[in-house]
Amino acid sequence: MKVFTQIFFLLFLGLLSFQASAQTAGAEAETRFLLNNVDCNTDEVFIYVEIRAAVNSPQFFLRNVNFRWSYTPRTTIAPMPILHGSSPDNNPESAPIWISDFITYNNIGTPTAAGGTWFECGQIAPIDPHNLIGSNDTIVSYNFTAAGGGVCLIPGEWRTIGEIRVDILDGSECFDFIWHAPTVLFPPTVVKEVLAGEVYDVPIGNQENTSFCYDAVCNPLPIELNSFTGADKGCENLIEWSTVSETENSHFVLESSSDGINYRTIATIDGAGTTLEAQNYSFVDKDMDNTTYYSLTQVDFDGTSEKVGTITVVSACFNNEEVNSISELYPNPSFNNSSINIKFLTNQIAGEGKLIITDILGRVVDVAPLEIINGANIFEYNTQKIGSGTYFARIQGTDWFSKSMKFVKIN
Numbered sequence: 001m002k003v004f005t006q007i008f009f010l011l012f013l014g015l016l017s018f019q020a021s022a023q024t025a026g027a028e029a030e031t032r033f034l035l036n037n038v039d040c041n042t043d044e045v046f047i048y049v050e051i052r053a054a055v056n057s058p059q060f061f062l063r064n065v066n067f068r069w070s071y072t073p074r075t076t077i078a079p080m081p082i083l084h085g086s087s088p089d090n091n092p093e094s095a096p097i098w099i100s101d102f103i104t105y106n107n108i109g110t111p112t113a114a115g116g117t118w119f120e121c122g123q124i125a126p127i128d129p130h131n132l133i134g135s136n137d138t139i140v141s142y143n144f145t146a147a148g149g150g151v152c153l154i155p156g157e158w159r160t161i162g163e164i165r166v167d168i169l170d171g172s173e174c175f176d177f178i179w180h181a182p183t184v185l186f187p188p189t190v191v192k193e194v195l196a197g198e199v200y201d202v203p204i205g206n207q208e209n210t211s212f213c214y215d216a217v218c219n220p221l222p223i224e225l226n227s228f229t230g231a232d233k234g235c236e237n238l239i240e241w242s243t244v245s246e247t248e249n250s251h252f253v254l255e256s257s258s259d260g261i262n263y264r265t266i267a268t269i270d271g272a273g274t275t276l277e278a279q280n281y282s283f284v285d286k287d288m289d290n291t292t293y294y295s296l297t298q299v300d301f302d303g304t305s306e307k308v309g310t311i312t313v314v315s316a317c318f319n320n321e322e323v324n325s326i327s328e329l330y331p332n333p334s335f336n337n338s339s340i341n342i343k344f345l346t347n348q349i350a351g352e353g354k355l356i357i358t359d360i361l362g363r364v365v366d367v368a369p370l371e372i373i374n375g376a377n378i379f380e381y382n383t384q385k386i387g388s389g390t391y392f393a394r395i396q397g398t399d400w401f402s403k404s405m406k407f408v409k410i411n
Contacts, residue, residue, distance in 0.1 A: 027200055028054040029153060029191045031067065032208035033177045036163060040218035043168040047177060047210060048160050049142075051191070053153040054206060061150035061194035065161070067142045068189045070180045150194035171214045179207035222247050223271070223298050223308065226278065230294055230313035235327040235345065237285040237313045239294055246272045246279065253297040253305075254283055258375065260293040260312075271298070286328065286343060288315050289375040325403040329393060333408035337384040340407060344377045344395050354396040355379055358404070359389065372397065383409050 034048040049067060053059055144161060151159065164177070181204050182188035189202040224244040231238050239254060249271030255263040267283045285292070291314050299305045328343040342355065357366040366385050370377075372395075381393070388411045395402035 027060040027193055027196070027198075028057040028206065029062075029065075029200060029202045030054045030206040030208075031179065031189060031202055032158070033069075033164075033210035034158075034208075035210060035212065038214070038217050043171070043214075043218075045166040045168065045212060045214065047164045047166065047212075049162045049164065050158045050160050051153065052158045053155045055156045057155055059152065059154050060196075062146055062153050063150050063192040063194040063197075064143065064145040065191040066187075066189060067144070067161075068180045068187070070178045146194070153191075168214050171219065174211060174213040176209060176211045178209045179204060220247065221308075222249050222300050222304075222306065225308050228296055228309040228311055230292075230311045232313060232315050233284075235286075235315065235343075237288045237292060237294075237315065238282065239285060239311075239313075240280070240282045241296060241309070242278060242280045243272075244278055245276050247274050248301050249273060250299050250301045252281065253299060255295045255297070256285060256288070257293040257295070258289040258291070263293070263295055273301075287376050287378055288313065290315055326393060326395065326405040329405050329407050333410050334383050335410050337382075337411075339380050339382050342379045342381060342393055342395075342405075344372075344379065344402065346372060346374065346377065346395075346397075346402075351398060353398075355381060356394045356396055357381070357386065358392045358394070360391075365391070370395070387411070 029051055030053075031049070031051050034050055036046040036048045038045050051062070051065065142162070153159065166175075179189060182201075188204075189207065190199050191202060192199045223246045226242040226244045228241040230240070241252075243249075250273075251271050252267075252269045253265055254267040254269065256266045257263040266285060266287070269281055269283065272279045285294075291312060293310065293312050295307060295310045297305050297307045326342055326344050328341075330341055330343075331338070332340065334340045351372060353370040353372040355368040355370050356364060357368075359365050368379075368381060370379055386409060388409055390406060390408050392404040392406050394404040
């Protein structure tokens with residue numbers, strides 16, 4: 001009986017050893033940052049730090065883990081402040097955020113000040129945070145040491161280990177939390193398995209970073225502009241813009257300028273009010289110059305306005321045969337005694353000129369004086385002076401003529 005008991009005990013130990021090795025063979029962990037909450041009243045952001053067994057990895061019991069991550073502001077490189085109420089770096093205003101605290105979570109998602117109980121696996125000891133300052137950025141390392149049975153890591157099931165509490169110092173800047181790649185100076189993020197006692201590297205490919213822009217959430221713009229573009233479309237400029245979302249957006253004001261300094265309003269287009277659906281807008285400018293500057297302004301229902309973009313469009317009209325010719329005549333045909341608009345582009349010296357109207361036989365039926373400017377010109381001609389028929393319009397300068405353009409008048 002004693003021999004049988006010993007044999008059974010040895011078999012039991014062997015089975016446990018087999019289970020441990022089978023369970024942890026190829027074990028691999030994944031880590032991520034996950035936005036938990038944003039408090040716009042206190043200017044705080046709360047970001048989870050989570051871990052799980054990789055989807056294709058077996059379940060294993062985590063003994064401890066060393067998280068290493070970098071804080072990299074988008075526009076400022078600054079040392080990471082010391083944690084837990086200690087003095088920050090010598091120039092805290094150089095960084096847009098301040099890490100106010102890092103708390104742990106137990107296995108049911110309840111925050112605790114010093115540690116958390118993982119009821120099915122054991123107890124997590126208090127965190128041992130410390131800073132490692134790199135040459136170009138800051139590497140922050142957090143050690144989690146598990147007592148007892150360790151933390152259960154299950155493939156595909158995220159566990160919240162802790163939460164970074166961030167105080168916003170400069171809401172106009174975005175910031176990143178980035179898992180730090182191993183270097184000569186700093187080792188990678190690692191996890192240690194309880195049963196096998198092995199230490200596993202957590203590859204960068206298994207780590208999800210996060211980026212956050214506080215102003216975009218707490219101080220959102222009335223519109224989220226997706227694009228603002230302009231294109232030359234054969235002696236007219238097509239101006240287009242689109243929005244991702246709009247809040248209390250009354251209308252847009254589109255302005256143009258030939259010098260980028262003095263602008264004039266060329267269109268007022270209604271906005272979509274408040275919507276989370278994408279919106280598309282366009283305007284065709286037929287009164288452009290060789291180079292035309294455009295400015296787009298958004299206006300709220302309460303009258304508040306904000307310039308949202310500027311663009312420049314260069315017209316090919318001034319580089320082809322349309323120069324010094326009538327580029328457009330409208331409406332054509334002209335009905336009753338309405339007026340027609342004659343668009344003319346020139347790179348000649350500005351001055352006095354003439355609009356000459358001839359009939360189908362080439363006879364002059366009317367002459368109207370014009371003041372020509374360098375660039376785009378639009379002349380209005382009253383067709384009451386002529387009867388029904390087919391006519392040709394031509395511009396005459398001091399020593400040159402434009403090409404003629406045909407139009408029809410119908411009474």
